[in-house]
Amino acid sequence: MQSLASSLRLSAGAAALLVAFNAGSADPVSLAAHPLLDNGIYGFRLANALDKATGDVTAQNRTRGFTQTLEEKLRVPASKPQFVGYPNPAANGQLVISAVVPPASRFATASIPVCAEQGDKIVGTYSITPKGDVVPDPWAGAQPVGASSGFAFLCRDYIKARGQAMMQTDPAQPPPVKAEETRRP
Numbered sequence: 001m002q003s004l005a006s007s008l009r010l011s012a013g014a015a016a017l018l019v020a021f022n023a024g025s026a027d028p029v030s031l032a033a034h035p036l037l038d039n040g041i042y043g044f045r046l047a048n049a050l051d052k053a054t055g056d057v058t059a060q061n062r063t064r065g066f067t068q069t070l071e072e073k074l075r076v077p078a079s080k081p082q083f084v085g086y087p088n089p090a091a092n093g094q095l096v097i098s099a100v101v102p103p104a105s106r107f108a109t110a111s112i113p114v115c116a117e118q119g120d121k122i123v124g125t126y127s128i129t130p131k132g133d134v135v136p137d138p139w140a141g142a143q144p145v146g147a148s149s150g151f152a153f154l155c156r157d158y159i160k161a162r163g164q165a166m167m168q169t170d171p172a173q174p175p176p177v178k179a180e181e182t183r184r185p
Contacts, residue, residue: 034074042132043067053124066097077104081163100163113162115155
């Protein structure tokens with residue numbers, strides 16, 4: 001019996017040492033947490049904005065599903081912007097909410113661009129700040145025309161432009177080297 005207790009103590013001590021040594025070696029990207037995960041108020045603010053924009057009381061439920069999908073992406077940081085769309089798959093006539101999740105290196109500073117469409121038009125473009133504020137994000141692009149049947153993804157140009165802008169201003173990405181800079185006189 002004495003040797004069993006000693007073995008268990010020795011195993012527990014080794015496990016504690018292993019945990020202690022590995023505690024500081026986690027990847028910093030995996031430890032990054034988006035500030036919105038601690039602040040659920042943004043969901044209510046977005047739901048209110050979409051309710052006003054559409055006049056559709058079901059916007060509250062749609063927004064709840066979108067925020068759950070968004071938070072799943074925020075819990076798994078990536079090195080590049082990620083697309084979020086809800087519902088998926090979508091059908092024409094539904095309120096569809098799309099967003100671009102910033103890369104983990106920009107979690108503390110970058111807003112999350114959101115585009116909502118219903119039927120054959122974009123009903124709103126917004127930015128969710130890291131503090132949870134939902135502010136209008138005017139879209140200067142052309143208002144696309146929807147398809148008469150099926151889902152047309154009218155927010156495509158807005159989402160694509162905002163995602164590309166995140167990549168161009170990402171401080172973790174080194175600036176591109178121009179061909180002229182590599183030549184020596």
